[in-house]
Amino acid sequence: MDAFIKDLIAYWPQILAGLKNTALLMVIMSVTGLSGGIGIFYLTLSKHKIVRTWTEAYISFFIGTPLLVHLFLLYYGLPELGISLSSLTVAVVGFTLNVSAYNARYLTTAYNGLDKTELEAARAQGFTQTETFRLIILPQVLRLSVPSLTNQVIQNLKDTSVAFLIQFPDFFAQMQEIASVNFQFFKVYMTAGLVYLALVSIIVLAARRLEKHVALPGFQT
Amino acid sequence: MTFWNILIILARGAGYTILVTLASISAGLAVGLLLAVLGTMQHKAVKLFLAAYTYIFRGLPVLVLLFIVFFGLPGIGIRISPFVSMVLSLGLISGAYLAEVFRGAIAAVDRDEILAAEAMGMNRAEIFLYITMPQMFRMSVPGMINEFTSILKYTPFAYTVGIPEIMKEAMSLAAITLRGLEIYLAVGIIYFIIYKLFVLLFMALEKRFRIPGLAPE
Amino acid sequence: MALIEVKNLVKTFDGKAVLQGINLELSEGQSKVLMGASGCGKSTLLRCLNLLLSPSSGQIIFKGEDITRPKVDIRKIREDIGFVFQDFALYRHLTVEENATLGLRKLKKMKMKEAVEKATYELERVGMFEHRNKYPAQLSGGQKQRAAIVRALAMDPAVLFLDEPTSSLDPQMSREVVNVINKLFLDNITMLCVTHDAFLAKYISDTIVFIDEGVVVAEDIAERLFYESADPRIKQFFMSVIDHR
Numbered sequence: 001m002d003a004f005i006k007d008l009i010a011y012w013p014q015i016l017a018g019l020k021n022t023a024l025l026m027v028i029m030s031v032t033g034l035s036g037g038i039g040i041f042y043l044t045l046s047k048h049k050i051v052r053t054w055t056e057a058y059i060s061f062f063i064g065t066p067l068l069v070h071l072f073l074l075y076y077g078l079p080e081l082g083i084s085l086s087s088l089t090v091a092v093v094g095f096t097l098n099v100s101a102y103n104a105r106y107l108t109t110a111y112n113g114l115d116k117t118e119l120e121a122a123r124a125q126g127f128t129q130t131e132t133f134r135l136i137i138l139p140q141v142l143r144l145s146v147p148s149l150t151n152q153v154i155q156n157l158k159d160t161s162v163a164f165l166i167q168f169p170d171f172f173a174q175m176q177e178i179a180s181v182n183f184q185f186f187k188v189y190m191t192a193g194l195v196y197l198a199l200v201s202i203i204v205l206a207a208r209r210l211e212k213h214v215a216l217p218g219f220q221t
Numbered sequence: 222m223t224f225w226n227i228l229i230i231l232a233r234g235a236g237y238t239i240l241v242t243l244a245s246i247s248a249g250l251a252v253g254l255l256l257a258v259l260g261t262m263q264h265k266a267v268k269l270f271l272a273a274y275t276y277i278f279r280g281l282p283v284l285v286l287l288f289i290v291f292f293g294l295p296g297i298g299i300r301i302s303p304f305v306s307m308v309l310s311l312g313l314i315s316g317a318y319l320a321e322v323f324r325g326a327i328a329a330v331d332r333d334e335i336l337a338a339e340a341m342g343m344n345r346a347e348i349f350l351y352i353t354m355p356q357m358f359r360m361s362v363p364g365m366i367n368e369f370t371s372i373l374k375y376t377p378f379a380y381t382v383g384i385p386e387i388m389k390e391a392m393s394l395a396a397i398t399l400r401g402l403e404i405y406l407a408v409g410i411i412y413f414i415i416y417k418l419f420v421l422l423f424m425a426l427e428k429r430f431r432i433p434g435l436a437p438e
Numbered sequence: 439m440a441l442i443e444v445k446n447l448v449k450t451f452d453g454k455a456v457l458q459g460i461n462l463e464l465s466e467g468q469s470k471v472l473m474g475a476s477g478c479g480k481s482t483l484l485r486c487l488n489l490l491l492s493p494s495s496g497q498i499i500f501k502g503e504d505i506t507r508p509k510v511d512i513r514k515i516r517e518d519i520g521f522v523f524q525d526f527a528l529y530r531h532l533t534v535e536e537n538a539t540l541g542l543r544k545l546k547k548m549k550m551k552e553a554v555e556k557a558t559y560e561l562e563r564v565g566m567f568e569h570r571n572k573y574p575a576q577l578s579g580g581q582k583q584r585a586a587i588v589r590a591l592a593m594d595p596a597v598l599f600l601d602e603p604t605s606s607l608d609p610q611m612s613r614e615v616v617n618v619i620n621k622l623f624l625d626n627i628t629m630l631c632v633t634h635d636a637f638l639a640k641y642i643s644d645t646i647v648f649i650d651e652g653v654v655v656a657e658d659i660a661e662r663l664f665y666e667s668a669d670p671r672i673k674q675f676f677m678s679v680i681d682h683r
Contacts, residue, residue: 061409065409065413066373066376067374069377069408069409072401073405077405080401081402115530117525118527118530121527121528121529123516125516128513136529139531140531143531161282185296186296186297188293189288190289190293192288193281193289196281197280200280216573216575217576
């Protein structure tokens with residue numbers, strides 16, 4: 001056991017770097033995934049059938065295919081088109097495309113539960129479609145979707161571990177390195193598992209507080 | 222080699238993909254059902270176990286669990302085959318989510334119906350088997366479809382433990398032909414088709430067993 | 439000159455003509471109630487007047503302007519028409535006061551302080567000031583409708599449209615809302631109301647306009663229309679909606 005702990009301490013700088021990368025990726029993709037999700041959700045409400053159809057197709061495709069396929073497609077496919085990007089960029093783009101599709105779907109589910117006459121009232125008051133979206137639809141839809149959206153963030157954290165498969169030096173990748181050197185596979189991977197559990201717990205606590213904060217009378221989920 | 226050729230070659234791996242998916246779904250159902258039944262018990266120890274189980278298996282990334290099972294366990298003398306490792310990992314994790322879905326459905330069963338069954342003379346096991354479970358399954362359909370398609374989307378990880386499903390075929394092909402773009406696009410298309418077929422299948426099953434008044438929300 | 443003039447308004451849906459040539463006038467300070475059987479087109483008419491629905495043909499003159507012509511500024515018109523819905527349609531994520539100030543701040547570009555002042559005036563007028571920080575989910579039906587009226591009045595519209603304002607309320611709350619609208623009526627607020635509630639109609643109207651199958655059949659004061667009409671359609675309608683105890 002002491003040898004194992006000695007190894008952890010010795011490799012600490014790498015582990016820290018890996019944790020930083022994991023955190024970085026998770027934060028970036030959560031932000032871009034949410035903004036992207038809102039944008040795509042906005043498109044699903046478009047009055048032009050062709051926009052709605054293509055948006056639905058996009059959402060359908062990214063929800064219906066594995067995340068790994070998205071990442072591999074970008075990582076191995078783009079160089080063929082002459083575009084070469086860092087693994088971080090590929091990871092961010094791939095995850096964003098994936099996550100924004102799911103977020104858009106959650107927002108749409110919430111939207112279907114809205115009282116549509118509120119939208120009629122907004123039109124009757126003189127608000128434009130965009131204003132109605134910004135002032136009436138979005139605030140309500142985001143509140144109603146908080147549980148799904150925060151669950152997605154937790155999922156994002158767990159999904160960062162997949163990034164190592166496209167050579168992104170995240171926490172899991174670093175732990176692999178250590179295991180390949182000291183052959184303590186069991187201890188190393190168990191430690192990695194515990195670290196992820198701890199990280200997830202932090203996010204869950206933050207999520208609960210957020211849910212309490214945005215709860216309004218009339219928004220019981 | 223045309224795009225069509227690529228599709229055919231990759232489709233060879235589809236058999237394994239479907240096999241892994243179905244096996245994992247069965248495992249997940251078994252685990253989820255077991256956990257849901259445990260959830261109806263009042264013992265403190267059981268509740269503690271459930272809380273711990275849920276915490277662990279909803280917090281671990283699938284890939285990490287897979288590596289612990291396949292690469293880690295041999296370190297303490299337990300060797301598990303690639304296929305079983307994959308199915309076990311997916312089963313344990315999806316079981317945790319399915320348990321949640323089932324728990325909600327069980328709670329939605331009318332108390333009065335259970336009372337009536339008790340009054341008829343049924344014991345707890347019979348009540349669960351004949352009254353609760355049939356209703357629970359029908360009300361869990363959306364949740365199950367969600368979880369099963371999730372399992373399908375995790376199967377690509379199987380290549381890391383050597384199972385020759387679609388992803389593995391794709392990587393071999395890509396290494397030889399260097400046509401990553403078309404190959405992974407084809408992979409996406411095949412998965413999408415399998416996904417759609419699965420959904421259609423489940424919905425057909427749901428329709429076959431649907432009861433008026435007990436449709437999923 | 440009348441505030442609103444409707445000339446031969448026709449509205450068809452899928453080949454079926456719901457409005458078949460409506461002629462109507464509303465002057466400032468007047469209050470008219472539109473009544474008729476379900477499907478006669480009265481709600482459709484209301485929604486055509488603020489262009490929530492597009493008329494198929496005919497003219498609508500609002501404040502001297504023909505608003506059925508193509509290049510009209512819809513937003514300005516809608517800001518000038520207050521709309522109260524049957525199911526309240528309050529913005530669920532905003533308090534009563536915020537519901538009232540939203541339009542003032544975002545459409546009329548008022549500063550928060552001014553907007554609150556204006557909202558306060560209307561809140562006090564309908565007796566909702568003490569509930570101004572509550573959310574719609576915390577209000578009773580009658581309170582919700584009063585809040586909706588505040589939201590409409592806060593914009594200082596030239597006219598108030600009410601679409602079945604009491605139809606979603608039980609008798610007691612209905613009375614509460616009738617009292618409020620009656621108060622507005624006595625304050626000479628220009629109103630156009632659609633309802634099948636004869637009790638409401640009597641207390642808030644200068645005249646009642648009876649519509650049947652998409653055309654105006656008669657217009658008269660409540661008492662005469664309810665009890666002394668010769669037209670069998672009108673007689674039959676009011677037999678069924680008035681409590682003759």
